Amino acid sequence: MHMSDYQERSRVTAVYPERGRNLLYPTLGLCGESGEVAEKIKKMVRDDGGALTDERRQALSREMGDVLWYLAQLATEAGLDLGEIAEANLAKLRSRQERAALNGSGDER
Numbered sequence: 786m787h788m789s790d791y792q793e794r795s796r797v798t799a800v801y802p803e804r805g806r807n808l809l810y811p812t813l814g815l816c817g818e819s820g821e822v823a824e825k826i827k828k829m830v831r832d833d834g835g836a837l838t839d840e841r842r843q844a845l846s847r848e849m850g851d852v853l854w855y856l857a858q859l860a861t862e863a864g865l866d867l868g869e870i871a872e873a874n875l876a877k878l879r880s881r882q883e884r885a886a887l888n889g890s891g892d893e894r
Contacts, residue, residue: 789868792857799858811858818851 801810825845829837837845860867881887 787868788871789866791853792860792867795854795857796861798854799861801858805862808859808862811855811862815852815855815859818848818855821848822852 801807803810822845825841825848829835829841833841857867860870878887
């Protein structure tokens, strides 16, 4: 599935206050769901000795899907295309790799 297609198709399930002019709701949802991804990994370390079990992998996948949904809604609210965001990100990373600048910090490497 293409990212832009996901963004468009997921929009029909977007039910929240002031949909279409609300950056806050999907931003907070993205933060919350990202925290749930981190919780799955924390519990993997704590309870499974760091091993990614099939059960934990499935739970992680579900939470990552929720992250993707909120990211798609945030992009839509901001008038951005998720496919274009993904392409631009890959281009940025390729450029950094070609310049041996993947390591380090700062947005403008």
